[in-house]
Amino acid sequence: MGKTISEKIIGKHSGKEVKAGDFVIAEIDVAAVQDGTGPLTIDKMSEVNLIQAKNPKKTALFIDHAAPSPRKELSNAHKKLREFAKKTGSILSETGEGVCHQRLAEDFVAPGNILIGADSHTCMSGALGAFATGMGSTDVGIGIALGKAWLKVPETFKIEVAGEFGHNVGTKDLILNLIGKIGADGATYKALEFCGETIKNTDMASRFTLCNMAVEAGAKTGIIASDQTTKKYLAMRKREHDFKEIKADSDAIYEKIIKIDASKLKPTVSCPHTVDNTTEAAALNNIKIHQVFIGSCTNGRIEDLRIAASILKNKKRNFDTRLLISPASKDIFIQALQEGLIEIFVKAGASIVTPGCGPCVGVHAGILGDEEVCLSTQNRNFKGRMGNPKGLIYLSSPATAAYSAILGYIADPTNI
Amino acid sequence: MSIKKGTAWKFGDDISTDHIAPGRLFHLRTNLPELAKHVLEDARENFASEMKKGDFVAAGKNFGLGSSREHAPTIIKLSGISGVLAKSFARIFFRNSINIGLPLIECNTDLIEEKDEIEVDLKNGIVRNISSGVKIPIAPLPDIMIKILNEGGLIEHIKKHGDFQLL
C-alpha cells in the first residue's frame, strides 16, 4: 500500500511499517528548545536526573524570543540555557543569531529527519521534506535525553496547488486563505502535505511560510516533498550532503484532498483575534494602522525583505505608522545589508530589530498600546499576542504589510 | 482515577495559550506559582481569584490552541482546577496536559451552564451534571495517554521505567 511522506519517515524511525493512526516510539534526529520553553525543559530533565543529550550536535537551544533580554528574570533564563549547553555539549544559538525555526532550517534539519521542538511552529522545517512537529517542554526534554519520542502517525490532507500567483500575491496569502476556509481547528492532528505545480515552482522561502502556518489550522506538521529546489537550498547552506529525495507514493492514502488555484488568490488578511478570521486586504482600507511588523519565522527571510524593499524603495512610512523590520536570522541580516535593503528600510523610516522573534511574541520590541492596530507578517493574531490584550493584530504578507505602512491603512498591493 | 466533583466555569471556543498564560508575562515562566495567579486572565479577567480549588473549566472547541508552552496546562493544574472539559482540544496542549497529569475531558460542553455542579467520572467515561441531572459521555483517550495519565505524567513514567514503556 502506498505511503504518505509522514508514514515513510515515521516508519523508518520506528523500525517498522506504519500507517496513519498507529502509535510508535520513534528515534528523533534533531531536538530544539527556545528561551521560553527551554528552562522548563531543563527543570523536567533534572526531575528525572537526565541532564544529558543523546545527540548533542543535533540538540539546539535558541535565545530568540526575548533577545536581547528586556528584564532580569529572562536574563537568568538565558543563563540557564547557556549552562545546560556547556554541560551537555549541545548547540547554543545566541542573541542575534535568529529565530529558532529559521536557524533549524538553515543548519540543522535534513530531508527524512524527525525534528521535535518545544515551539509550535517547529512544523516549518517540514518544508525540507522532514517530519517536524512542536511539542511541550517535557516531551522535548525526554527527547533530548533519550533520543526518542512517542508519536501518533497522523492522517494526511493533501493540499494540491495549481496556477500561478498574481503580482504581489504569494504563499502567505495562500495559507491564510486555506486556514480561513478550513478553520483554526480544520486540520487538528493531521499532516498537511503541500504539492502540485505551484509548490514545485516556489522557492524554499515560500515553502517555509506554508509549512510554518500548518499549526494555525491545528495540524501536527506541514510537509513538502524534497526536490531540486531543496537540494539547491541545502547546497547554498553548504549542506549538499544532507540532501535525500523524499516523496509520497503515488497511491498514498489521504484523508482529504483540497485543491487550490493560486491564480485566483487575492492578498489576504486575518483580522483580530483568530487566524481563521480572514478577508481580502482590499476590503479593509478603512482600517488605520499604528504599527507594521515585517519579520518573524513566517516572513522574515531575504525573499520577504526583497519584496518589502521593492515597495518601500524611495518611499516613506506613513507619519502615524511605526515600521519595525526584523530579519529572521543573522545570515539574512548580513545579506540584506549587502543588498542594500537595510538602507532602503531605514530611509523609509523603519526601525531594525535584532534577528529573532522581535515583537511577535509580545515580550519586548514593539508592544502595542491600548486599542492600537498592528499589521504583521507573523503567524498569529491572538488576543494579547503582542503584549497587550487591548491591541488589535491583523496578519498579512510582506507585500501587503510594506504597502500598508506607506499608506497608513490596510491596502491591497496588487496594483502597485 | 477517582470521581471528582466541582463547579464549572464556562469559556468560549478557541481559548488560546495566550489567553491562558499571556506572552507579556513571559518573565514569570520561571516562577510558576506567580504565573498561576494570572491563569486564563486574558479570557476572564479575575478568574484566578474567583475560582476555587477543585473547580472545572468547561470550554467550547479547540481549547489550548497556539503555542507549545507547557506553562499553560501547568498553571491550570497548579491553580487547583481538577480538569478541563471541552468539545475539542488543540494537539500540543492535549499532549502537554496528559504529560503533566492534567485530566482533559472531551465532551459536549453545551450541556453544562456556568456554575453548574458537575461530577467527572473518568473511569466510567461519564460527566454527571448534578445541577441539570444530565449525563454526558466522555470521548475515550488513546491507551497510550491513559497509561501516562495513570502514572501521573510522562516524567513519573520515565522515573519509574527509565525509558518509554508505553506500547
Ligand code: SF4
Ligand atoms: S517569530 Fe513569533 S511565531 Fe516565530 S518562533 Fe518567534 S514568537 Fe514564535
